[in-house]
Structure formats: C-alpha cells, structure tokens
Amino acid sequence: MKTNFSKRILKKSLLPISLSTMILASGSIEPLNVNAVENVLANHKSNVNFVSKRITNWSENKTNTTQSLNLKFFSNKKSLLTEEENVGFYHNDGNPIATNIISDNKDDVNLFAIIEYNVGSTSYRDYYFSEQSYMDLDEIKEDSSKDLSSMPNQSAPTLAKVSPMVDYEEASAPYIRTYNWSFESPTSGKVNSKVKSTVVLARKTSKATIDGAPGSVWNVTTENYLSNTIINPPFIEWNARLAVPYANEDLISYGPKDSGGGSVDVSLSGYVPAISYSFEVGGFSVNDSSNVFEKYGRWSLRKNLFNITPDSASMSPAIRVINKKGSLATQISHSYIRSGGESHYTGVVEIVVPDR
Numbered sequence: 001m002k003t004n005f006s007k008r009i010l011k012k013s014l015l016p017i018s019l020s021t022m023i024l025a026s027g028s029i030e031p032l033n034v035n036a037v038e039n040v041l042a043n044h045k046s047n048v049n050f051v052s053k054r055i056t057n058w059s060e061n062k063t064n065t066t067q068s069l070n071l072k073f074f075s076n077k078k079s080l081l082t083e084e085e086n087v088g089f090y091h092n093d094g095n096p097i098a099t100n101i102i103s104d105n106k107d108d109v110n111l112f113a114i115i116e117y118n119v120g121s122t123s124y125r126d127y128y129f130s131e132q133s134y135m136d137l138d139e140i141k142e143d144s145s146k147d148l149s150s151m152p153n154q155s156a157p158t159l160a161k162v163s164p165m166v167d168y169e170e171a172s173a174p175y176i177r178t179y180n181w182s183f184e185s186p187t188s189g190k191v192n193s194k195v196k197s198t199v200v201l202a203r204k205t206s207k208a209t210i211d212g213a214p215g216s217v218w219n220v221t222t223e224n225y226l227s228n229t230i231i232n233p234p235f236i237e238w239n240a241r242l243a244v245p246y247a248n249e250d251l252i253s254y255g256p257k258d259s260g261g262g263s264v265d266v267s268l269s270g271y272v273p274a275i276s277y278s279f280e281v282g283g284f285s286v287n288d289s290s291n292v293f294e295k296y297g298r299w300s301l302r303k304n305l306f307n308i309t310p311d312s313a314s315m316s317p318a319i320r321v322i323n324k325k326g327s328l329a330t331q332i333s334h335s336y337i338r339s340g341g342e343s344h345y346t347g348v349v350e351i352v353v354p355d356r
Contacts (some may be wrong), residue, residue, distance in 0.1 A: 027108075048145050050089040050115075051342040058090065058099040058114060060352045061329075089114040089149070094134050104333075105347035107131060113140045117148075122279065123172040123353075126342040129346070130182040132191070143180070172200040177352040179332065183344040185228070185230065192230035192342065197240075197336050198223045201353050204272040210322050216355050217252075217271045220330050231311045233339035236303050238313060243296035244321045245350075253320040254297035259286040261304055269321040279316040286315070296331075328355040 056145040091097070096110035112135040115126040126147070128140050178198045185192040199222050206216045225237055244251055256265035264286055267276040283304045297319045303310055321330070329352045333343040 048141075048148055049086050050090065050141055051086045052089045052145075054092060055090050056092055057100060058089075058097050058111060059146065060099075060101050060350065065324070072076070079195040086117070088114075090114040090116070091137055091140075096133070101350050102129075102347045103350070107347065109345075109347050113137065114139075115144050123173070123175045124178075125176075126178040126180065127349075128180045128182075130191075131184045131238055131344070132182065132189075132213045135182075136164045139330050143185055147178075153195075168347070172203050172206075173348050176200050177351055179346075179349060181334070181346050186342060190230070193226065193228050193235070193336075193338075194353070195227075195336075195346065196225045197327065197332060197334070197353060198244050199332060200331075200332070201351065202329065203355065206356065208271045208322065210324055213324060215322050216319050216328070218323065218328055218355075219275065220317065221269055221319060222332070223282075223314070223316050224334070225312070225314045226334075227312045228338075233342065234303070234310055236340045238301040238315075238336040239298065239334065240301075240315060240317060241296055241298045241331075242319050243348075244323075244329070245295070245331055249295070249296070249321055249324040249329070250324050251292050251295040251321055254290045256286055256320055257288045257297065261285050266316065266317075266318050266334050268318055270320055271322065276318075279314070281315060283310065284313060295342070304350075325356055327352050 015304070034327070091113045095111065096112060097114075099111045102109060102111065109129050109131055110133070111127060111129055113128040115128075117124050126144060128135060128143075156312075162201055176198065178196065181195045182191045182196045183192060184195045199220065202219045202221070204217045204219060206214075208215050208217050220242060222240070222242065224240055228235060242254075252270040253268045255268060259265075259281070260279055262282055263278045264281050265276065265278045267274060281301060283306065284301045285303060285304055287300040288298075289300065297317055298316050299315065301313055301315055321332075331348050331350050333346050333348045335343065337343045
C-alpha cells in the first residue's frame with residue numbers, strides 16, 4: 001500500500017524536512033506553521049552539552065572506523081534534551097580535518113566537524129563540509145542545536161517510525177547520517193549555496209539467502225535539500241548519486257524513475273516486503289540514469305521552463321542493497337549547475353556502518 005508523504009519546501013531555511021510536516025495518527029500529513037516553528041527555534045536556548053575533542057584526522061573504511069568518545073549519549077531517556085545529555089563534537093579548531101571518506105574531490109571540499117550522538121539504540125552522526133578554508137565552530141554548533149531541538153520529545157523507536165523514509169518493521173535500529181555542504185562563490189568567496197543530505201541506513205534482515213549464502217538486506221533512503229543562499233544566478237540542474245562500490249554488495253532496487261514533476265513515486269522491492277512513498281519536486285522534472293549492473297542510482301533534478309528562478313529544491317531518492325560480508329559501505333555525491341556555467345561538486349563521500 002502506497003502512502004503519499006508530500007513535503008512542503010522550506011525557503012530561507014535549511015531546517016530538516018521532518019520539521020515541515022507532522023504525521024497524524026491516521027498516517028496523513030499536515031503542514032506545520034513554519035513561522036511558528038522558526039520562532040520557537042530562534043528563541044530556543046540550547047541545553048545541548050557539546051563534548052569537544054580536537055582531531056586532525058577522521059578515518060572510516062570497510063574494516064576500521066575512527067573510535068568515538070564512548071559517551072553514554074541519551075541513554076534510556078524519554079526526553080531528548082536535558083542539561084546532562086552529551087553530544088560528541090569532533091573538530092580541528094575550525095581548520096580542515098584530514099579524512100579518507102571523500103574521494104574524487106575535484107573541488108577541494110574539506111571536512112570541518114563531526115557531531116555524534118545516540119537516541120536510544122539509533123546512531124546519529126552529522127558531518128560538516130565546505131569549500132572554504134575555515135569554518136566557525138559556533139555556527140556549526142548553532143546549526144546542530146537547532147536540529148536537535150527540533151526532534152520530537154519522544155523515544156527513539158517512535159522517531160524511527162515518524163520518518164517517511166523508514167517503514168515499521170526494522171530488523172535493527174537504523175543508522176542516520178547527515179551531511180552538510182557549504183559552497184562558495186568563485187567571485188566573492190562567500191557561501192552562496194548549501195546542500196544537506198540525511199541518509200537513513202536501515203537493515204531489514206540479516207538472514208536473507210543470497211545465491212545460496214547468508215546476507216543482509218538494507219534500505220538506504222535519503223532526504224536532500226538544496227538552497228541558494230544567494231539566489232542569482234539560479235541553479236538549473238542538481239544531480240544526486242547513491243552507490244554500493246564493493247564486490248560483496250549489490251543494488252537490487254531503486255527509485256524514483258523519470259518524472260515530469262509534481263509528485264514523484266519511489267518503490268523498493270526484493271527479498272523483504274516492498275516499501276513505497278512519494279515526494280514533491282514542484283517545478284522540476286526528474287531524470288533517472290541509474291544502473292543496476294553498475295550498482296548506482298543517479299537522479300537529475302532539472303528546472304522546468306516556467307520555474308524561472310528557483311532558490312531551493314528537495315528530493316528523496318532511495319536504494320535497496322544486499323551485503324554478504326563485512327560492514328555495509330555506500331557512497332553519496334551531489335553536483336549542481338547554476339545559470340552561466342558555475343558548478344559545484346561534493347566529491348564522493350563513503351558511508352560505513354557495521355553489518356556482518
């Protein structure tokens with residue numbers, strides 16, 4: 001059964017998409033009063049206790065990942081924010097952090113901070129990237145505090161269910177990774193656009209039989225938001241790509257397919273029950289150039305003729321993958337083109353979570 005999770009695009013803000021909607025008991029969605037939400041956040045005095053650790057290198061790969069601070073984040077608490085709760089904040093005093101999670105980094109995008117916390121058994125990690133050579137740590141904390149303060153005052157299992165990107169039969173708690181990119185104008189050097197991607201990696205089963213051998217089935221679903229903080233020139237095309245790069249992994253389903261605009265459908269199927277949802281793209285069309293054999297999903301959002309000066313857009317593609325050995329490793333990347341030929345590229349970021 002398909003459920004329509006339409007979303008309202010939030011202009012002048014990079015608030016998470018989940019802020020723009022409220023899921024009712026019936027499963028329908030009602031838009032929130034965006035101004036009221038923003039006023040609450042503006043007046044919010046954060047109780048988040050950032051536990052800082054200065055690092056110069058951050059490493060993640062299929063066999064080894066950087067160790068966390070091992071704090072008991074949000075342990076067994078109903079409320080998500082109290083003065084006692086801790087959030088790990090890794091940084092290099094505003095300077096770039098050397099890392100192996102970015103490849104094909106033609107635009108010299110740097111990693112500046114990692115924020116890590118748990119809600120119940122759900123693992124969250126937020127990354128901050130920029131083309132600039134320095135990022136203000138207080139601005140990063142402020143951005144993260146707003147995201148944390150916007151989370152419902154509920155326990156982790158309910159949070160997982162609230163997301164339209166996750167159905168309700170999780171074999172294990174999902175991993176949620178959010179990637180924040182800031183891009184600068186080639187002329188002024190100021191930030192002129194931002195991309196934010198929240199990736200939910202949810203293992204549906206670890207007991208599938210794949211080619212006669214045991215394996216895991218994962219849904220990798222995303223919520224992506226692009227904002228031109230300086231509107232002109234407008235962007236005309238935005239590309240998103242999800243891939244599984246290793247031999248022990250395969251892509252078995254993806255979405256969406258081509259669409260002329262409006263409401264776009266996504267369905268994932270294979271090995272475990274299918275899931276379906278939809279999202280709105282407004283005055284954009286979606287071009288699908290995914291390739292199952294090459295193990296990637298790729299989607300281009302292109303402005304329609306009458307969508308003259310878009311200053312923001314969102315899309316929520318997804319893939320279903322199988323993994324037969326070791327950690328699950330997926331890749332995400334974005335590129336977009338502005339009118340006049342200016343382009344930006346995130347590089348390929350690898351996402352590694354434990355599996356087998």
